Amino acid sequence: MKKNKYYIIVGILALFLLSFLKTEDTSDRFEIGKNLDIFTELYKEVNRTYVDGTQPGDLMKTGIDAMLESLDPYTVYYPESDIENYKLMTTGQYGGIGARIRKIDDFVVVGEPYEGFPAHKAGLKAGDVILKVDGNSVKGKSTSDLSKILKGNPGTSLTMLIQRPGKEQEFEVTFKREKVQIKSVPYHGMLTDEIGYIKMNSFTRNVSKEVKDAFFELKENKNFKSLVFDLRGNPGGLLHEAIKTVELFVGRGQKILESRAKISEWTDTYKTINPPIDKEIDIVFLVDGGSASASEIVSGVMQDFDRAVVLGRRSYGKGLVQVTRKLKYNTSVKVTKAKYYLPSGRCIQAIDYSKRNREGKAIKTPDSLLAKFTSKNGREVLDASGITPDIIVDKKKYDKVVIALLSNNLIFKYATEYVLKHDTISPANQFKLDDADYNDFVAYLNENEYDFETSTDKSIELLRKKAKKENVLDKIEKDINLIEQKLMATKKEQIIQQKKHIKKLLEIEIATRYYLQKGKIQNNLSDDRDIEEALKILSEKDRYKTILSGE
Template identity: 60%
Template sequence: MSIRNMPRWRTLLIGGALAGAGALSIGAADNYFEISKNLEIFNELYKELNIYYVDDTSPGKLMKTGIDAMLGSLDPYTNFIPESDIEDYRFMTTGQYGGIGALIRRKDDKVYISEPYEGFPSAKAGIWAGDEIYKVDGREVRGMDTDEVSKLLKGQAGTTVEVTMLRGDAAPMEYSLTREEIKIPDVPYKGFLDADSTVGYIKLNSFTQTASHEVRTAFKELKDHGMQRLVFDLRGNGGGLLREAVNIVNLFVPKGELVVETKGRIAEWDKTYRTLSEPLDTEMPMVVLVDGGSASASEIVSGALQDLDRAVILGERTFGKGLV
């Protein structure tokens, strides 16, 4: 007899027996039954809609709508990342993506190149800041937002994208660009407040896999050049990898300090994060800048440094992410 056709009382009885053996509780068996029943209902409905609905349907779009509605009833940070968005996810965690190497911006209904990165496909092809992106692979992009255009321009390194650009009143310019692997630095700027200052400044834009290494390198370089105080800028930093947040705190506080704890439904998955290495510096005065765009890992870093009396927090109320 399949579990689908098994009487419910028997399912509960088996669950109770196994619970006595320490393997499964009645509650777990009940949940399993509910999951199985509802999956069967969903499968039947999904099949009926795709076969018999009066208009043609897209199975993929129907499934995405169902997934979005299900996750939309939960917290705002539980997301499904489809295969088509894998480049965006890779960029979020590594700072790397396959693309043409340019910043873009939207004005009115047009999208422009705001900065071609030196040494990458857009700059090497002769594309200028201010050029309008008119078409991508033959598709006109006027009216699209920057996210839509960005997805068209991104892709696997080594693949080709055809781009039509407009520059002033000149004739449209056609470019065949081969995408390259592009790495956006987590620390885009480091330096001193002025030429005679001993106050160093480090701007951290994100928490990818190289964030703590980049902050460490920037800090050591500034300290070697006479830095005596540090301004650490986390404004607009929406977060990233938790482990990197802990590693950055570890640069400034002693080994063994509690930074953050994670707790969830499954107690065995709860984790305590402590500093594991010897710090770079525990004495240099620090100010951490934050604003409404400082979220998640940024809030962990700033909060930990403040709670451990290692830094002063300055700026605006942070984003306030309830789940990190």
């Protein structure tokens, strides 16, 4: 059996390498064939001889991953066990229960059920602790481990043992897995009487249709005159969906993208084919460091054509295109096949993976070496650095105390307590905590341990070590303890100093409990600096035109 498994695994590697031989020249074919022979013999010998025995599948996966990692982070091998995750990335679909999960203490808990899917329909709530699945304890398992257990073929059943905060008795829930389709456009609506909003989370299959449908729903409002298109945190996805999204707002026959590949057949020029739904409406695209790949294609094309204002923070800088090739045994490989170039001629890839420093780390192009290109109206745009917004809004920075509350799940846990005491809240876009609510949260923190390390803490710890080494610790330890007590009191004061930020995070988490993902987005929009700036620009028509004119 082990021998058969060995031949299957070597066969996968051979297919992986040989699948590209048709496009290589003769010298490459010889080199690949030679090294494949060497690897086959080495792999067989190691598995036959190694003293402690091996797991052939794990050993091969390690070897493949290390080989591909030396190229770039986007060239990835997907074994059969990871195919569900791959489907989720490309289609937004997977078989499962439809819920976010998170680890708290020894157990995984429900973080957020998706509306309309099995977990939600079965009555599961955020904060529910998952004790067992199909009779097996899941104590100590990671979110990744449990996710693999919960995912499966649609129609298959599972039973979960749940401990719900506020209830003494544990209870079981049995339901069937379904095909879960995560919406790539989770929300759209009107920000003001005249300004609409569309949020896109990823470029999965048919997302351009979701955008189109959302846009036409907004147009049902007769006062709808301009749009905020939110690509923040959108990591990208399917190239053709990015092109279709651009087509919605740009005239036909426009060259919007060129991909340049090692293999000439894979070098393509992309033009808009379909008629736009609106090529005149004023648009502000929101981007940040989490906007990558397809998000950068859309925002970058709009910037190069001076079709929309881009606002936020510099995007990630991924100007590479991947192709997925199916292999035998239900495996596949995603390979970087090309770099893409925007209408201005720039490639926004920020990291050059072909060049590495002495530590083997890929090099990012320094700002001083960035080449300059021009937009349609002559505005300066840069290559090799992602998309630099026309209007830069500083990133919201959280104090260490806020990060400590998040990492210790105290905001999440308090929201669970809040729901137990309140049957309903006001609409998500209006919901706010008052001072009494915040004081209740502070009291809750006093009953729960949390801490975070400051540079002062590090200095005190260093002082202790040096004092101990010099045999004077016993003489100054009381003074050190007193300083630590005062430092802890100062940390607690920061809960009051950071009230605005903490209060908003609490409001978002609580709104999510009652109104799910739409509620989260709606509440967040009520205090968003990017949104505030976008509304100003779209309300000041002369300023909007001046930005795009390059004057």
